[in-house]
Amino acid sequence: MDILTWTYILVGLSFTVYIGIAIWTRAGSTKEFYVAGGGVSPLANGMATAADWMSAASFISMAGLISFAGYDGSVYLMGWTGGYVLLALLLAPYLRKFGKFTVPDFVGDRYYSNKARVVAVICALFISFTYVAGQMRGVGIVFSRYLEVPIEYGVLIGMAIVFFYAVLGGMKGITYTQVAQFCVLIFAYMVPAIFISMQLTGNPIPQLGLGGELADGTPLLEKLDGVLTELGFAAYTAGRKGMGDMFMITLALMVGTAGLPHVIVRFFTVPKVKDARLSAGYALVFIAILYTTAPAVAAFGIFNTIQSTSEKNISELPVWVQNWQKTNLIQIEDKNGDGKVQYLASPETNELSIDKDIMVLASPEIAELPNWVVGLVAAGAMAAALSTAAGLLLVISTSVSRDLVKNFNPGISEKKELLIARIAAAGAVVLAGYFGVNPPGFVAEVVAFAFGLAAASFFPVIILGIFSTKINKEGAITGMIAGLVFTIGYILYFKFLHPELNSSVHWWWGISPEGIGSIGMLINFAGCFLVSLFTPAPPQQVQDLIQEIRIPKGAGKAQEH
Template sequence: MEILTWTYILVGLSFAIYIGIAIWTRAGSTKEFYVAGGGVSPLANGMATAADWMSAASFISMAGIISFSGYDGSVYLMGWTGGYVLLALLLAPYLRKFGKFTVPDFVGDRYYSNKARVVAVVCALFISFTYVAGQMRGVGIVFSRYLEVDINTGVIIGMCIVFFYAVLGGMKGITYTQVAQYCVLIFAYMVPAIFVSMQLTGNPIPQLGLGGTVADGTPLLDKLDGVLTELGFAAYTSGRKEMVDMLAITLALMVGTAGLPHVIVRFFTVPRVKDARLSAGYALVFIAILYTTAPAVAAFGIYNAIDTVAEKPVDNLPEWVGNWQKTNLIVVEDKNGDGIVQYVADKKTNELTIDKDIMVLANPEIAQLPNWVVGLVAAGAMAAALSTAAGLLLVISTSVSRDLFRTFRPEMSEKKELRIARIAAGGAVVLAGYFGVNPPGFVAEVVAFAFGLAAASFFPVIIMGIFSSRINKEGAITGMVSGLVFTMAYIIYFKFISPEMNNAGHWWFGISPEGIGSLGMLLNFVVCYVVSKATPAPPQHVQDMIEEIRIPRGAGGAVEH
């Protein structure tokens, strides 16, 4: 069968499963809508968290980024997994014990202030919107590349699917759909990786294949280092970034991960505190399967690309090069007219430009795998994008219905709140779709924002709210605002106002805008602490609450208002 037929079958089948699950698990109450009734098993929640967390960027782009940055790409691998240790040890169990539905809920109650709650809602909305626009775009790209429909039609189809199951099923529907989506995406990621690893190194496990040897007996990574340095690039296994920037980016990504509202909220869905701990462990296992495979895919991809294309005659390139040239993801340009493709570091004489996304997307074709594998990768990329989009939409709708409406209209009936939550989810889908069709030019730039903001705003006040009973609302609000303003100002300055200054020479302490969230976080901690010391301690009932959340016993289901 043709690739296109396979893609239609596999993507269609996966969509049918998601919709079936959504109908089967519709939410009937706000509790089911927000936290799936608090009855999800730790294993299922771990899987759902993994799907929620791994976005189109993780699935499609991450391996390619590592292909072209080698060792420097480690910041993403460590940053986006190490955050789960923080989440499991410092946040998840206590927030589960606290037992409400959202992050702003915690901030508002712990700091006995609606002002603090509103600041938290604004952060949550901003982070989620930034993220969701990128996912919708990812959906559109997959549609246009694999199903050969217009990119805008692709976004609209994706919107309808997400709308259907997020609005209908709420968290309950999303959770079980995400379990299915995880299975689809991990299978789609692993199958080509295993085949390529076999072909290149003879080892079926990509994690080991990365340390394996190629046909002539030299280790793959040594060979890659040699080839790249010969072409004028930096060696694959050595870094180009300054060490201080590596540290700052890794920290910002870790702390940002732990502070992302759509990830945190997943730990409200399990029945007990000990389930929250265990669930974080399962989540990381499921994430680690992809994240330890990605560096292998990265190295195999760049090795294969150079091996099959560089120094080869222009009119006799492998078939996949031709296929992907149509999408402009790979560009061959015989500048000096010698009929041979030169791939070198010098931009002026380089004749081969490879887009980072190709490393995952074209993987099955490079390895000459059967057509169904190509269709599978398309279904996997869709699963990754849709699951993340749905999780984010839920945070947006919850923020609006619960954190805004409920706070200012506590007498509202549950039925009405549920209706507002659904309308908000619908509105968010439409808005996200709009950004998917008309992407603001700065989508890629604002991702640094989302992590920086989560790191500089939520993380410190949640941690301090749990581990110190002395921190009060004055401290929390000034801390959040100063962390936020500082981080935003730094990113806006270097990304939008003076992009020409965006280099190590002008950065503070050599820290790039990607890593500035870690400084913002420190600032938040310091301001929060100092201001709290100078103002009165929190009231007794808040101090009692802190004592209470530190002890697992008595968690019960998520508390109704």
């Protein structure tokens, strides 16, 4: 069978499974809709968290980013995993003990203020919308590349699927679909990686293959460093960014990860405090399978690409290069007319341009794997995009139905609240789809936004809310707003108002807009402490709340609110 038939079969099959699970697990109460009834096992929640977390960008683009960035790509690897240590140790168990449904719930209750709650809702909505637009676009791109349909149709089909299981199933439906999606995506990622590792280094484990030796006995990384420097690029294992910037970007990504509402809310779904801790551990294990494989895929990919193109006759390039030239993801221009490809660092003489997504998308073909593996990678990419989109849509719908409508109309019935949650989810799907079809030109830039904002807004006030009894509502509101305004201002200035100044010469303290969330976070912390010093301490009932969430015993009772 050809690639297209296999892709239709495997993608169709995976969608049938997701819809089946959604019907089987649909939500009947607000508690099931918001937190899956609070009865998800730590292992299942770990898998669901991993699928929720790993987006289209992690699956399709991250390896390629590392291919071209080499050592500098480590910021993503450490940043997007190290945040789970912060989550497990500083946030998840206490928020589970707190026992309500959303991050704004916590901010509003702990800081005894609806103003703080509203600021938190705005942050949650903004972060989730910027993120979900990228996911819908990802679904469309995967559809158009593999199923040969226009991007718009791809987005529409993706919307229909997410609509079905997020609106119907709520958190309960999403959780169990995400478990299935994790299995699909991790299998799809590992199969080509294992085969390529075997072909290049003879070792089937990609994590060891990356440190392994080529057939001629030289270590792969040493050879890659040599090949790249010869072509005028920096060595693969050497850094190009400044050390300070590396540090700040990694910190912003870690702290941002721990502050993302769609990740935090997953820890509200397990029964006990100790399950929340364990579940964060499982989640990181499942995430690490992909995140420790990605750097191997990255190095194998760039090595294979150079070996099969550099100084080769244009008429004799491998079939996969020719195939992907049709999609314009690989472009070759014979500038010096010698009939060969020159891949060089200097833009004047370089004749080969490669899109970063190639490293994962073309991996089955590079490894000469059968056609069904290509279909599998398509299904995996789709699973990654859909699972993240669903998690984000749920945060959006919960923010509207619970944090806004229910909070300001406490009298509404559960049935009505559930209906509003479903309508909000439906509205969010349509809006996300609109952005998927008409992406704002800055989708790539807004990712920095989402992490920077999460780092500068939620992380400090949640941490201080748990670990300090002194921080009051005035401090928290000042901190959040100061952190946000600074971070938004800095990113807007360098990304949108003066992109021509966006270089290390002009950055403050040499910190790029990607890393500025770290400073925003410090400003937020400082604001919280300073203002709380000069304003009245939190009232007694808040002091009691803090003491209560610090102790695991009694989480079952709190859950029945």
